[in-house]
Amino acid sequence: MSNWQELEHKYFMSTVDRVPVTLVRGEGVWVWDEDGRQYLDFVGGWAVDSLGHCHPAVAEAVTEQVHTLIQVSNQFYTIPQVRLAELLVQNSCLDKVFLCNSGAEANEGAVKLARRYGKLHLNGAYEVITATGSFHGRTLAMVAASGQSKFQQPYLPLPVGFVNVGYNSIEAIKAATTGQTCAVMLEPVQGEGGVNLPDDKYLTAVRAWCDQMGILLILDEVQTGVGRMGTLFAYEQYGIEPDIMTLAKGLASGIPIGAILAKDRASVFTAGEHGSTFGGNPVACAAGYATLRFIIENDIAGNAKRVGEYLIAGLKGLRQKFQFITDVRGCGLLLAMEFSSDIAQSVMMACLDGGLLVNRLKPNALRFMPPLIIGNQEVDEAVGILDKALSSIGN
Ligand SMILES: Cc1ncc(COP(=O)(O)O)c(C=O)c1O
Numbered sequence: 001m002s003n004w005q006e007l008e009h010k011y012f013m014s015t016v017d018r019v020p021v022t023l024v025r026g027e028g029v030w031v032w033d034e035d036g037r038q039y040l041d042f043v044g045g046w047a048v049d050s051l052g053h054c055h056p057a058v059a060e061a062v063t064e065q066v067h068t069l070i071q072v073s074n075q076f077y078t079i080p081q082v083r084l085a086e087l088l089v090q091n092s093c094l095d096k097v098f099l100c101n102s103g104a105e106a107n108e109g110a111v112k113l114a115r116r117y118g119k120l121h122l123n124g125a126y127e128v129i130t131a132t133g134s135f136h137g138r139t140l141a142m143v144a145a146s147g148q149s150k151f152q153q154p155y156l157p158l159p160v161g162f163v164n165v166g167y168n169s170i171e172a173i174k175a176a177t178t179g180q181t182c183a184v185m186l187e188p189v190q191g192e193g194g195v196n197l198p199d200d201k202y203l204t205a206v207r208a209w210c211d212q213m214g215i216l217l218i219l220d221e222v223q224t225g226v227g228r229m230g231t232l233f234a235y236e237q238y239g240i241e242p243d244i245m246t247l248a249k250g251l252a253s254g255i256p257i258g259a260i261l262a263k264d265r266a267s268v269f270t271a272g273e274h275g276s277t278f279g280g281n282p283v284a285c286a287a288g289y290a291t292l293r294f295i296i297e298n299d300i301a302g303n304a305k306r307v308g309e310y311l312i313a314g315l316k317g318l319r320q321k322f323q324f325i326t327d328v329r330g331c332g333l334l335l336a337m338e339f340s341s342d343i344a345q346s347v348m349m350a351c352l353d354g355g356l357l358v359n360r361l362k363p364n365a366l367r368f369m370p371p372l373i374i375g376n377q378e379v380d381e382a383v384g385i386l387d388k389a390l391s392s393i394g395n
Helices: 003-011 056-066 079-090 103-121 140-145 149-155 170-176 202-213 234-238 282-297 300-321 344-354 376-393
Strands: 023-027 030-033 038-041 096-100 127-131 162-165 181-186 216-220 244-247 258-262 325-331 334-339 359-362 365-368
Touching: 038 376, 056 282, 079 096, 079 258, 079 282, 096 103, 103 140, 103 181, 103 216, 103 244, 103 258, 140 149, 140 162, 162 170, 170 202, 181 202, 202 216, 202 234, 282 300, 300 325, 300 334, 300 376, 344 359, 344 365, 344 376
Parallel strands: 127 162, 127 181, 181 216, 216 244
Antiparallel strands: 023 030, 030 038, 096 258, 244 258, 325 334, 334 365, 359 365
């Protein structure tokens, strides 16, 4: 074990089961460890490095911004946050933007916005309906929102105001809706929960129900947004529009950022009702603007769709070969492979030996979320390494 890893164990809170590799450098879809070993990165910072590592467009924008203005308070106007907000509005169905620093913070803000809407327009309604298997972040309220008991149990009691109901069941949402409900919050595709796709018509039915009841639909596109699913935003594929949408992960290609977007009618915060010291930081916004602009101008979402189809075909080919692969699913470059038993850790470690980084999503499943700029050649290489890794596990 390297000295860095020993020091980490000594000084760092152990909240993650880390893979025993210390990464020191990245370029495109590749990263290097401290011994100079090269890996193909299909984890992508957990669906964050949309343009890959150290993309010139992002590196140049950040470099220029750190030499110009790093941080002032939100008491003042700054140009990078306005440019990013304008680009987001011009390319989505939403009208107004609030910038923050992470996915959890964006979702917290979205829930506050929905509660504010409830106070103003729904007789004080404050409850938010969410789905089992969802993941909305690690703050206490977002743990309560996330319908996964493993994240909730260690921290009971949780903040009130969240009702977790079965995923993919419009009937469950209808049954849980009361006079206290102000919003339904869903991931278009559940990422952390297993790359779970919505059933046909689920999201349209939820949209229609929210309209019928006059409550808000919040889409958490923290993982699915900004091209990952093969369209700029996932909602485009389901023929619906959210009232509120949250973004984070891929928005600035690795620089911490989060965003809440809302339709005009749902944009009810007034001065002083919400805020963030670092939210809208000029460096993060410059990175976000450079990333989003590059994605739009170069149809990177289209690349994610095309290469995603090529990758899923490759993974399905492996499914034909290895009987213990029970499912391959996903959309764009957010894909998962499920096994009949808990071998994901062994497969992940065998991939690591072969020079491929993958994410162990569950004891019996892997997730693939490479940079959106990836090409077919790198996919061939990754599928080849995965094939060898699976062969070493047996059939
Ligand atoms: C859908 C979704 N929402 C929210 C979050 C939380 O984002 P963050 O870790 O930036 O707080 C995540 C993180 O994985 C996520 O996938």
